[in-house]
Amino acid sequence: MTDASMVRDRTAIAGIGTTEYVRNIGRSELETALDAIGLALDDAGLTAREVDGIFKIDTPGEESNSELEIARNLGVANLRAWGGAGYGGGAACAPVVLATMAVATGMASVAVAVRARNRGSGGRPWARTGARVPGLAAFEIPYGLVSPVQQLAILARRYMHEFGATSEDFARVSVVQRAHAGRNPRACFRDPITVDDVLNSRMIADPLHLLDCSLETDGACAVIVTSAERARDLRRPPVYISGIAQGMGPRHYMMNGLGYREDPFDMPPLYAARDVYAAAGMGPQDIDVALLYDVFSPMVLWQLEAYGFCRRGEAAGFVRDGRIAWPGGDLPVNTHGGSISEAYVHGFNHVLEGVRQLRGESTCQVEGADVALVAAAAVVPTSALILRR
Amino acid sequence: MTQQAMTSQRPMPEITPMTEPFWSAARRRELVVQRCDGCGTLRFPPEVACYACGSRRAAWTPVSGRATLYSWTAAPPPLLPYFADRAPWPVALVQLAEGPRMFTNLAGIAVEEYAIGMELQAGFEDIDGETTLVVFRRA
Numbered sequence: 001m002t003d004a005s006m007v008r009d010r011t012a013i014a015g016i017g018t019t020e021y022v023r024n025i026g027r028s029e030l031e032t033a034l035d036a037i038g039l040a041l042d043d044a045g046l047t048a049r050e051v052d053g054i055f056k057i058d059t060p061g062e063e064s065n066s067e068l069e070i071a072r073n074l075g076v077a078n079l080r081a082w083g084g085a086g087y088g089g090g091a092a093c094a095p096v097v098l099a100t101m102a103v104a105t106g107m108a109s110v111a112v113a114v115r116a117r118n119r120g121s122g123g124r125p126w127a128r129t130g131a132r133v134p135g136l137a138a139f140e141i142p143y144g145l146v147s148p149v150q151q152l153a154i155l156a157r158r159y160m161h162e163f164g165a166t167s168e169d170f171a172r173v174s175v176v177q178r179a180h181a182g183r184n185p186r187a188c189f190r191d192p193i194t195v196d197d198v199l200n201s202r203m204i205a206d207p208l209h210l211l212d213c214s215l216e217t218d219g220a221c222a223v224i225v226t227s228a229e230r231a232r233d234l235r236r237p238p239v240y241i242s243g244i245a246q247g248m249g250p251r252h253y254m255m256n257g258l259g260y261r262e263d264p265f266d267m268p269p270l271y272a273a274r275d276v277y278a279a280a281g282m283g284p285q286d287i288d289v290a291l292l293y294d295v296f297s298p299m300v301l302w303q304l305e306a307y308g309f310c311r312r313g314e315a316a317g318f319v320r321d322g323r324i325a326w327p328g329g330d331l332p333v334n335t336h337g338g339s340i341s342e343a344y345v346h347g348f349n350h351v352l353e354g355v356r357q358l359r360g361e362s363t364c365q366v367e368g369a370d371v372a373l374v375a376a377a378a379v380v381p382t383s384a385l386i387l388r389r
Numbered sequence: 390m391t392q393q394a395m396t397s398q399r400p401m402p403e404i405t406p407m408t409e410p411f412w413s414a415a416r417r418r419e420l421v422v423q424r425c426d427g428c429g430t431l432r433f434p435p436e437v438a439c440y441a442c443g444s445r446r447a448a449w450t451p452v453s454g455r456a457t458l459y460s461w462t463a464a465p466p467p468l469l470p471y472f473a474d475r476a477p478w479p480v481a482l483v484q485l486a487e488g489p490r491m492f493t494n495l496a497g498i499a500v501e502e503y504a505i506g507m508e509l510q511a512g513f514e515d516i517d518g519e520t521t522l523v524v525f526r527r528a
């Protein structure tokens with residue numbers, strides 16, 4: 001657990017920037033990263049020369065940008081801190097976690113956290129599987145278990161079996177998020193959908209339908225982390241970073257590996273939740289809006305449980321009672337539409353929505369929102385942030 | 390960019406010193422998992438060291454092959470070409486009577502008949518001259 005005195009509210013997000021979100025953006029991930037960083041610096045009222053930290057998501061076979069390429073092309077005078085966080089969507093919050101550590105310790109004064117991803121036009125990573133499968137995947141891919149949606153579907157079916165959740169319960173998450181996206185001009189999909197629309201959409205991996213799945217999007221997002229003191233003098237109201245955490249739990253093998261574990265629902269966010277709440281000195285009752293990683297709809301239910309908004313196995317009822325919907329719900333979730341309807345930028349767009357909520361600028365603004373939880377993927381080594389205004 | 394894999398052949402396991410005993414056993418119609426010499430924990434997939442006690446010593450041990458269906462999915466394309474040609478392609482997660490779980494395919498059972506908890510027995514399917522995959526059939 002972090003030493004709260006070193007981290008809690010010591011740093012702040014001073015700027016956010018994003019490219020457009022589209023299926024084919026027509027420029028490289030380096031260009032979109034530079035675009036998003038430039039917009040985030042403008043938002044903060046800072047210049048590229050002041051940047052001295054860069055943190056990103058590192059997933060093998062994906063975004064090729066290195067810190068040095070980004071720094072060189074920004075015209076950074078001296079990069080003093082950098083690093084990448086692994087494990088795909090589990091790292092959605094991790095570049096901000098690392099940037100926070102760098103600024104809190106004094107290693108950097110203006111740190112960029114960035115994710116650029118051409119997933120819409122770049123093809124599916126798993127499609128590059130070779131004839132001989134190395135490592136743990138040797139026990140999986142030869143049986144035809146190749147894609148994340150299949151992996152998640154196997155866990156989702158077990159969850160249905162153990163806790164009585166239904167396909168309708170998963171669908172309700174997508175329906176709520178689409179309604180949120182309807183008000184968001186950045187969102188890729190904005191037309192309202194119904195539970196029946198989800199259930200009648202094409203089966204992708206039984207029991208998951210097309211509309212249970214995130215989009216395949218090109219785009220980039222960046223945030224600027226600096227000290228709380230400095231942020232107070234900048235252009236925008238600071239959004240304080242109250243808690244940071246990463247969490248893996250025991251015996252982790254990535255998504256499939258939860259199936260090897262005695263209890264597959266003993267998921268990484270249970271561990272990150274304890275730490276991020278302790279770091280911030282808060283609990284689930286303090287959260288006004290939650291931005292939860294939603295590559296596939298069941299994952300939202302698992303985070304509602306892991307972050308303590310309801311008890312284990314009760315998330316379906318929580319969603320059914322309308323509690324995650326804006327307006328009206330007591331815990332609006334993914335008010336931008338999430339990965340399912342705004343864009344899939346590996347969950348990094350959720351960090352930006354957390355900032356917008358605390359600046360009072362969301363298109364589904366939670367009235368009086370003081371505290372936001374941002375959480376990364378539930379089924380892989382994960383990360384989380386608590387932000388406050 | 391292409392969404393096609395490099396081959397339409399079924400992808401096969403790369404056999405390494407760590408995994409060779411598993412695949413060799415499958416070849417001779419035996420299902421084995423690692424058993425920790427330090428604490429007796431049975432583990433699959435194989436590891437260098439025991440997650441329970443840290444011992445680096447383990448022996449590959451035959452298990453009964455009895456199992457139950459823990460969960461499953463069936464997916465239409467897009468899949469790798471071999472599986473896409475035979476889609477919707479089902480994948481099962483089974484729990485061995487001895488505890489460990491493994492991903493596999495069910496042989497001789499229609500997807501419509503899959504039921505969590507159904508009793509299964511390990512079987513073996515020679516894919517080519519070198520590789521035998523472990524499948525499960527109705528017990």
Ligand SMILES: [Zn+2]
Nearest residue numbers: 425428439442
């Ligand atoms: Zn042991």
